[in-house]
Amino acid sequence: xxxxxxxxxxxxxxxISLYIWVIIIAAVLSFVQPDPRNPIVDVLNRLTQPAFAFxxxxxxxxxxxxxxxxxxxxxxxxxxIDTLLMRSVMAI
Numbered sequence: 001x002x003x004x005x006x007x008x009x010x011x012x013x014x015x016i017s018l019y020i021w022v023i024i025i026a027a028v029l030s031f032v033q034p035d036p037r038n039p040i041v042d043v044l045n046r047l048t049q050p051a052f053a054f055x056x057x058x059x060x061x062x063x064x065x066x067x068x069x070x071x072x073x074x075x076x077x078x079x080x081i082d083t084l085l086m087r088s089v090m091a092i
Contacts, residue, residue, distance in 0.1 A: 002092060009089045016082045020075055022047055027071040 026048040034041050048071075055062060055070040062069040 005092065006089055009085050012085060013082055016078050019047075020078055023051075023071050023074055030068075 022044060026044045029041065029044065036042065036045070051074050052068070052070045055073050056068070059070075059073065062073055
C-alpha cells in the first residue's frame with residue numbers, strides 16, 4: 001500500500017512540476033506578446049488563464065501598476081502543496 005501511495009504522490013509531483021514550467025513559459029511569453037493565433041500560445045493560455053483569473057479575482061492586490069504577480073502566487077502555492085505532499089509521504 002505504501003508503494004501505491006508513493007507512486008501517486010510522485011505522479012502528482014511530476015504534474016505540479018510540469019505545470020510550474022507551463023506557468024513560467026506563459027509568463028515569459030506575456031512580455032513578448034506573441035501571435036495569439038499560434039497553437040502553442042493558445043494551449044498555454046488555455047492552461048494558465050483560468051488559474052491566473054482565479055488568483056486575480058480572489059487577490060486583487062496581486063496586480064499593481066500593470067504588473068501581474070499572479071504567476072508568482074500560483075507557483076508559490078504549488079510549491080507549498082508539493083512540499084507538503086512529499087514531506088507527508090516521507091513521514092509514512
